[in-house]
Amino acid sequence: PCADCEHRRPFLSEENTETWELWSYCAGQFRTSGLGDIIGIDYNALFQVAIVLGIEVTPGILKKINAMEMIMREEVRKIGKQH
Numbered sequence: 001p002c003a004d005c006e007h008r009r010p011f012l013s014e015e016n017t018e019t020w021e022l023w024s025y026c027a028g029q030f031r032t033s034g035l036g037d038i039i040g041i042d043y044n045a046l047f048q049v050a051i052v053l054g055i056e057v058t059p060g061i062l063k064k065i066n067a068m069e070m071i072m073r074e075e076v077r078k079i080g081k082q083h
Contacts, residue, residue, distance in 0.1 A: 018055050019064040025049050030072075038076050041069050 014042065029045040030038050050057045 016064065019061050019068075021053065022046065022055050022057075022061065023065060023068055024049055025053065037080075040072050040073070041065070 017035045026049050029042040031040055031042050032038055047057060053074060055061070066083075
């Protein structure tokens with residue numbers, strides 16, 4: 001019922017499943033400042049999780065993770081401005 005909803009899940013192509021799996025396991029691994037601002041993902045943790053999951057972090061996967069990180073940081077900034 002949410003075909004036009006802005007919060008609907010985007011289509012996940014098969015070529016992005018490893019990236020999404022890695023991202024979902026690392027979603028709680030963000031570094032924050034003392035004020036609670038998100039600085040960025042803990043890439044040391046990301047690489048360790050990738051090893052455990054058997055995912056080779058290629059330049060393509062790294063670029064996708066970085067893109068999602070930037071979107072996450074922007075969304076958190078938007079939410080912070082609303083409060």
